[in-house]
């Protein structure tokens with residue numbers, strides 16, 4: 057596993073771009089614009105659009121870092137990341153000709169699929185951290201909602217209803233389980249215990265943080281746990297979530 061420092065560095069970067077895509081918008085456009093937006097309307101993919109987004113950001117940092125290869129030979133972020141994730145250590149040695157050209161070296165790594173493997177591995181780790189943060193999930197939903205709304209229904213007609221919004225897909229058990237455990241069985245808005253150990257009257261709702269009518273996705277990143285009352289109050293036009301972190305135990 058990547059070190060805590062590296063992991064949180066990437067998490068902070070991903071979170072920052074998600075909340076303020078401004079300067080990064082052209083890359084977001086590359087990832088989700090045009091034809092690529094059809095990936096946003098798939099029903100509950102396990103490898104979510106957020107995983108893809110994280111992979112793209114990691115890859116852009118790797119290529120950005122390659123500019124500095126000649127000024128500090130032997131001290132490359134990519135080597136450090138490959139080492140700490142135990143990827144390709146036995147097969148790849150940096151060839152002589154790559155000594156001063158970072159892009160040649162990255163090419164060699166790419167031919168062995170090592171960059172893709174690294175991006176996938178680290179993406180899972182970053183997802184593990186940021187999925188716990190509903191604020192980040194909400195910001196991501198906001199960021200891509202425009203692309204969802206502008207996806208032409210002709211790509212995947214069955215994914216849309218006649219008002220041009222995504223139809224509500226049934227939520228697979230693995231997604232419910234992930235959200236239930238993340239939110240620790242409590243309504244994220246009023247903290248009611250929904251485990252039914254203490255309360256019989258409240259029903260569990262898997263609420264879309266960003267409503268489908270506003271460009272929300274059928275995606276595990278767009279779900280949160282709410283009770284019936286809060287679900288009713290929130291309605292279909294609000295993207296409310298809470299900043300509450302559920303503690304592992306009471307203090």
Ligand SMILES: [Zn+2]
Pocket residue numbers: 243244245246247248282283284285286287
């Ligand atoms: Zn509630």
